[in-house]
Amino acid sequence: RNQATVVLRENGKTREKTLTMGTLNPQVKAVEYAVRGPIVTKAGDIERGLQQGQKHPFTEVIKANIGDSHAMGQKPITFLRQVVALCSFPELLDSSSFPEDAKQRARRILQGCGGQSLGSYSASQGVDCIRQDVAVYIEQRDKGVPADWDNIYLTTGASDGIVSILKMLVSGQGRSRSGVMIPIPQYPLYSAAISEMEAVQINYYLDEDNCWALDINELHRAYQAAKEHCHPRVICIINPGNPTGQVQSKKCIEEVLHFAYEENLFVMSDEVYQDNVYSPDCQFHSFKKVLYEMGPEYFNTVELASFHSTSKGYSGECGFRGGYMEVLNLDLEVKAQLVKLLSIRLCPPVSGQAAMDVIVNPPLPHEPSYLQFHKEKSAVLGALAEKAQMTEQILNTVPGIKCNPVQGAMYAFPRIFIPPRAVEAAMSLGMSPDMMYCLRLLEETGICLVPGSGFGQREGTYHFRMTILPTTEKLKVLLEKLRDFHIKFLKEYAPLEEPKRSEDDTQEALKQFR
Amino acid sequence: RNQATVVLRENGKTREKTLTMGTLNPQVKAVEYAVRGPIVTKAGDIERGLQQGQKHPFTEVIKANIGDSHAMGQKPITFLRQVVALCSFPELLDSSSFPEDAKQRARRILQGCGGQSLGSYSASQGVDCIRQDVAVYIEQRDKGVPADWDNIYLTTGASDGIVSILKMLVSGQGRSRSGVMIPIPQYPLYSAAISEMEAVQINYYLDEDNCWALDINELHRAYQAAKEHCHPRVICIINPGNPTGQVQSKKCIEEVLHFAYEENLFVMSDEVYQDNVYSPDCQFHSFKKVLYEMGPEYFNTVELASFHSTSKGYSGECGFRGGYMEVLNLDLEVKAQLVKLLSIRLCPPVSGQAAMDVIVNPPLPHEPSYLQFHKEKSAVLGALAEKAQMTEQILNTVPGIKCNPVQGAMYAFPRIFIPPRAVEAAMSLGMSPDMMYCLRLLEETGICLVPGSGFGQREGTYHFRMTILPTTEKLKVLLEKLRDFHIKFLKEYAPLEEPKRSEDDTQEALKQFR
Numbered sequence A, B: 001r002n003q004a005t006v007v008l009r010e011n012g013k014t015r016e017k018t019l020t021m022g023t024l025n026p027q028v029k030a031v032e033y034a035v036r037g038p039i040v041t042k043a044g045d046i047e048r049g050l051q052q053g054q055k056h057p058f059t060e061v062i063k064a065n066i067g068d069s070h071a072m073g074q075k076p077i078t079f080l081r082q083v084v085a086l087c088s089f090p091e092l093l094d095s096s097s098f099p100e101d102a103k104q105r106a107r108r109i110l111q112g113c114g115g116q117s118l119g120s121y122s123a124s125q126g127v128d129c130i131r132q133d134v135a136v137y138i139e140q141r142d143k144g145v146p147a148d149w150d151n152i153y154l155t156t157g158a159s160d161g162i163v164s165i166l167k168m169l170v171s172g173q174g175r176s177r178s179g180v181m182i183p184i185p186q187y188p189l190y191s192a193a194i195s196e197m198e199a200v201q202i203n204y205y206l207d208e209d210n211c212w213a214l215d216i217n218e219l220h221r222a223y224q225a226a227k228e229h230c231h232p233r234v235i236c237i238i239n240p241g242n243p244t245g246q247v248q249s250k251k252c253i254e255e256v257l258h259f260a261y262e263e264n265l266f267v268m269s270d271e272v273y274q275d276n277v278y279s280p281d282c283q284f285h286s287f288k289k290v291l292y293e294m295g296p297e298y299f300n301t302v303e304l305a306s307f308h309s310t311s312k313g314y315s316g317e318c319g320f321r322g323g324y325m326e327v328l329n330l331d332l333e334v335k336a337q338l339v340k341l342l343s344i345r346l347c348p349p350v351s352g353q354a355a356m357d358v359i360v361n362p363p364l365p366h367e368p369s370y371l372q373f374h375k376e377k378s379a380v381l382g383a384l385a386e387k388a389q390m391t392e393q394i395l396n397t398v399p400g401i402k403c404n405p406v407q408g409a410m411y412a413f414p415r416i417f418i419p420p421r422a423v424e425a426a427m428s429l430g431m432s433p434d435m436m437y438c439l440r441l442l443e444e445t446g447i448c449l450v451p452g453s454g455f456g457q458r459e460g461t462y463h464f465r466m467t468i469l470p471t472t473e474k475l476k477v478l479l480e481k482l483r484d485f486h487i488k489f490l491k492e493y494a495p496l497e498e499p500k501r502s503e504d505d506t507q508e509a510l511k512q513f514r
Helices: A026-030 A040-051 A078-088 A090-094 A101-112 A127-143 A157-169 A187-197 A216-227 A251-262 A287-293 A334-345 A348-358 A371-395 A420-428 A433-445 A472-491 A501-510 B024-032 B036-049 B077-086 B091-093 B100-111 B126-140 B159-169 B189-196 B216-226 B251-260 B287-293 B334-342 B350-360 B370-395 B420-428 B433-445 B472-491 B503-511
Strands: A006-008 A014-016 A150-158 A176-186 A198-203 A231-236 A266-270 A304-309 A323-326 A466-468 B006-008 B014-016 B152-156 B178-184 B201-207 B230-240 B266-270 B304-309 B322-328 B464-467
Touching: A006 B091, A026 A040, A026 A187, A026 B334, A040 A266, A040 A433, A078 A348, A078 A371, A078 B077, A090 A101, A101 A127, A127 A150, A127 A323, A127 A348, A150 A157, A150 A348, A150 B152, A157 A176, A157 A231, A157 A266, A157 A304, A157 A323, A157 A334, A176 A187, A176 A216, A176 A323, A198 A216, A198 B322, A216 A231, A216 A420, A231 A251, A251 A266, A251 A287, A266 A287, A287 A304, A323 A348, A323 B464, A334 B024, A348 B350, A371 A472, A420 A433, A420 A472, A433 A466, A433 A472, A472 A501, B006 B464, B024 B189, B036 B433, B077 B091, B077 B100, B077 B350, B077 B370, B091 B100, B100 B126, B100 B178, B100 B350, B126 B152, B126 B322, B126 B350, B152 B159, B152 B350, B159 B178, B159 B189, B159 B230, B159 B266, B159 B304, B159 B322, B159 B334, B178 B189, B178 B216, B189 B201, B201 B216, B216 B230, B216 B251, B230 B251, B251 B266, B251 B287, B266 B287, B287 B304, B287 B322, B322 B350, B370 B472, B420 B472, B433 B464, B433 B472, B472 B503
Parallel strands: A176 A198, A176 A231, A231 A266, A266 A304, B178 B201, B178 B230, B230 B266, B266 B304
Antiparallel strands: A006 A014, A150 A323, A304 A323, B006 B014, B152 B322, B304 B322
């Protein structure tokens, strides 16, 4: 393969490559996406090396970098897969080995598809009957708050919907360029999309000392500061939080919505973890329901897009790339423009739409698949709740690590103490300190995490994001290795400091999960 | 639902919507996508009206606007659906009702998936073993020209790949802004993406009088003219042609590649119709194979991206959103940037990747599914070939319609004579003449086509695009209704002109397809 940028031709002249780092779209160059960044590439290399017999101080790579449940061993929900298989190969509708409720779902979905085939394009907004099921689901979730299926758009995962809505909202030049308020720490899809669209990123910091809560005063601060150099038009919220795992209180959501109402902001609420709430003190409140309860002056005016996905929750079906968004109070002409924009990618994958349908329309108590479905769902959510608690507790026994409760979502985002000498060492390598930390962790233990700098953090603080998805057994191994690594790291870079907690604390804390 | 842009608040103040036609991203506003444009929206409205008992001069809408095979009644390829169903619900691997070769494919795909589940994210470039299968397929297709699976990227349909590559290539400002050469007529994904990215569209006109051939002199003309105001960096070719249905000769491809080589252009060859060649005089030549045969100076330097898809060919699996691209001679650093860009959308739908795998790795002659697969494939391609011929022949019996041979792809793009008085009538309605034509056709006959203006055409000429996908019976009805409409239209707007052909000609031509 030829890799030179300038090629010497036979006639003695040179020919340059058309696409080089010099000519590449600068907006593409500016994009960063840590969840699949250099650490993850390195982990893949190490994994291949291990398979080829290379020696490392460990025998397997444990990937806790991405919310990819099935890759970490979670089993699919049987009912969902039955419905998708029936839709994919309708001859199975005659098979006696599939339950009647799965067949009924599959028949309904196929009725909604052109030529009754999953192989037809759907309408750009998605299959009608699936959008109707989504609306019914939302009404039930929100205890009767009306949902209009005309406002539902099926998407290719939540990411596709988020990028589409952001794309609509970016306009203006210079001081009137659209500003997008995002939490810090954030999920890097937001910063990547903002950077690619050359919008202005407005950071509002979550309150780490207060369990990563969203502080309304911080919103005001960020908004006022940004108004000087851009036109703030959108506020993004991730609830439950990614990477921070907090669950927002109803009062806090009210404050955000009131703020958005007053400041004419479009609200984007990323609610893909709505089924992932573990802490008994917390409850998921949808932005839409809270908006409704604030009264018609709010409910009929605030422009709100809420996003959901097949990838998270209890099903963890990332590979199907299913999702939906509900968009409220969109101007009618703008809505036609959104549909036009979506139509260019023709339609979301129809099998992903089918998977989404099962999630919003699961077996009912009187149906034959209910018991098994309920058992599988509870097992997944129960295990996640246990692992959320375990992760927090064990991490908090390690000297120099401080972890907020993992109230929801699938991640811990602990703060790590990195000694000044380690910070200097990283700087001299041209690397952020938490990147160096995660790289060494990977090289020495095989554990793959994402440095906090990929999500954003307050200057001078360091974190990593880890998923709670490995099996309980593997998660214990991960946490013990992580503790050993961290202590070794501290000893290396701050040999004179006394650790405040001992190894015994960790072992003690681990006992309750045995 | 509230649709007003300005809302009167209870306190007497007004609140404006954040997202209005005034504040909408102007790049989004500028985008046009005729394949799902106003005619298609209207067809949907009429269809719903018919279902609700509304009266129209017809009883069904015939949609010939989009290459959506299954929606027009084409049956899925059994083997493909078996493999997808097995991957979706692996318990079926124990079922005796699935053939061994389908199971073997499914096992291999699942082995390549994290946690052996279709529900895991794949790598951003796609599942390794599927990329390997794609490379083997390309080598066989191109009679041994080497293919490296490292150059293969699985995509969400071909559209996703095309947009990603274009995005990389857009840079510069003013006279150095990237120019993208596209055929006219073109598939409107190209113009939509160019407009959204604010690149410069450079039109090169296909030669309608010469069966829509690509004329190298026209390429030179377009390039030289564009150089005055932008930096031409890319040439896009669609072969077989969409909407024009021509198949490019090897000589013509050589000329294009030589031109791209000389002018430092990145070549994007849209080859999604590579299996759809009907004319016995034509053969599909891949750009890659031709490049290889031009010798190493070309093969090792010209940057070439070729696109394929599950949506077309004989499988017509649009809904799965599967596809791949092969990218040659990409600079190594740029390649890392491409992978980063793709990683933001995480991965293409894995079930679509599985469908793509079957298309590149179909049953072999010694395998149990071979006979049925071969029969199904031949039936689809045979019917398409017959319908291609029928469409051309019947259309050419209609006075005022002239249709080039449908050598490949799935479309006819006939030229229609629109009398000057009809042109004036359309202009007074603020409508392009072919839009008025297609709108009246839809309203009077229920036939849904796309006006030529949505694809681009030489000034003063008018066309429409129609697919050849309706069943033979329905296509005959469509063609007869279209002829009657066209004659009526001519009589209305040019009552004194004598038609050159009679209705008898059409009936005569139809006979051979009975």
